[in-house]
Amino acid sequence: MEAELLELIRICKTGNRRGQTRLYERFTPMLYAVALRYTNTQVDATDVLQEAWVKIFRHLDSFTEHNSFEGWMRRIVINTAITHYRRNLKHVHHADIDEVHATPADFDAFKESDFTAEELMQAIAELPTGYGLVFQMYIIEGYKHKEIAEMLGIDLNTSKSQLSRARRYLQEVLERMSRRAQPLPVAAEETKKKTIR
Amino acid sequence: MSGFEKHMADVLRNHEVVPPAGLDAQVFAALDSAGASAGRSLMGRRLGGAGLGALLLISLGWYFGSMPVEAPVVPAVAESAVPQEVVVAPAFASEAVVSESMNPAATAPAKAEDATPEPAAVLSAKPNFVRQDESIASTGAQPVAVAPLEQRFVEGVEAGNTEGLDKTLLEAPEERDGVWRMKARVNVKED
Numbered sequence: 035m036e037a038e039l040l041e042l043i044r045i046c047k048t049g050n051r052r053g054q055t056r057l058y059e060r061f062t063p064m065l066y067a068v069a070l071r072y073t074n075t076q077v078d079a080t081d082v083l084q085e086a087w088v089k090i091f092r093h094l095d096s097f098t099e100h101n102s103f104e105g106w107m108r109r110i111v112i113n114t115a116i117t118h119y120r121r122n123l124k125h126v127h128h129a130d131i132d133e134v135h136a137t138p139a140d141f142d143a144f145k146e147s148d149f150t151a152e153e154l155m156q157a158i159a160e161l162p163t164g165y166g167l168v169f170q171m172y173i174i175e176g177y178k179h180k181e182i183a184e185m186l187g188i189d190l191n192t193s194k195s196q197l198s199r200a201r202r203y204l205q206e207v208l209e210r211m212s213r214r215a216q217p218l219p220v221a222a223e224e225t226k227k228k229t230i231r
Numbered sequence: 232m233s234g235f236e237k238h239m240a241d242v243l244r245n246h247e248v249v250p251p252a253g254l255d256a257q258v259f260a261a262l263d264s265a266g267a268s269a270g271r272s273l274m275g276r277r278l279g280g281a282g283l284g285a286l287l288l289i290s291l292g293w294y295f296g297s298m299p300v301e302a303p304v305v306p307a308v309a310e311s312a313v314p315q316e317v318v319v320a321p322a323f324a325s326e327a328v329v330s331e332s333m334n335p336a337a338t339a340p341a342k343a344e345d346a347t348p349e350p351a352a353v354l355s356a357k358p359n360f361v362r363q364d365e366s367i368a369s370t371g372a373q374p375v376a377v378a379p380l381e382q383r384f385v386e387g388v389e390a391g392n393t394e395g396l397d398k399t400l401l402e403a404p405e406e407r408d409g410v411w412r413m414k415a416r417v418n419v420k421e422d
Contacts, residue, residue, distance in 0.1 A: 036410075051259070054259070054262075055255070057260075058255055058258065058259075059255075062250050062254070062255075063247035063248060063249055063250065064245075064246075064247050066247075066248050066249075066250040067243075067246045067248040070248055071243065076251065076320075080250070080251060080254055080257070083250065083254065083258075084254065084257050084258050085261075086267050087258040087261075087262070088258065088261050088262050091262055092262075092265060109232050144235050145235075145400045149239075151243065151246045154242055154243055155241055155243065155244075155246065155248075158243070170243075173232065173236050173239065173240050174239075174240045174243050174244055176240075229267050
């Protein structure tokens, strides 16, 4: 860990407001992106991030400096988002999708350059919340199914099936986005011009 | 995990989004509020503890304050039960220094009220044991002003009157008081 960050953390541990502001400014864009991915709405993401920052500042003493500070903060945001999700579970409506499970190979049709980060964020945001949580925790954060099951309070097999469904759902979303982005065929372009005239 | 998924994970892990304006103010207000509420709860606990302590003190004060002031009750103890150094002796120990507690007959009635007291005839058959409450005239012994134990011992040794004393123990002055007592009692019995 860089010395400057270590010093900043030590300052923040004393409750220094300037240090806290610097830490906040440095990491909030990254943490806000995490919160946004796990909640899908700006309002919820703001709530989660606010709660997470309070936890970060109040529990800064428990952070040990040989660990990744970024990872520690990211985990707090994710845990806060999961708590937020559970709290609002009764308001979440799950979309029914086909029970056709997907495999990682289904994504091979897509090229890495096809989508920007914003588009990927948008695709993730379209996932039903339960699927989205499992997908992000497994694919992006690198948690194991056992860990995900414990954190979300679900069965191990549920975690696996949720991931599979999430893959299927995401594949459909990306295909739809890809179709929209494709240029129209030449014949269709000419017909369009004539109609405009 | 497919290559596309890995790419997606890398992109999203490093993605940053500018937060809405005013979030920082909300965060620090929440932080202050959380700190204040934590402080309040701590203060509440302290006040609660102090309140309980004050209540306890008031209760104790009321309890003891409402008790009638009476003379302390002292259990009746027979005079003879209190060990007393009774001396009917000349200046040195080897002749006669007696603790009344050595006489089991003297303490027995105090230990158990229903115990049968030793007949007076038996007591009178032990001329070396003199009770303080007995008439001096009955024993014929004269009361002697007694110096402190230590002083008597030292005076006895200085006067060369070491009869019945262990010489080796005399060389350990810190032990002499106890030894002196022991020897004196032995001597009394021998007498």
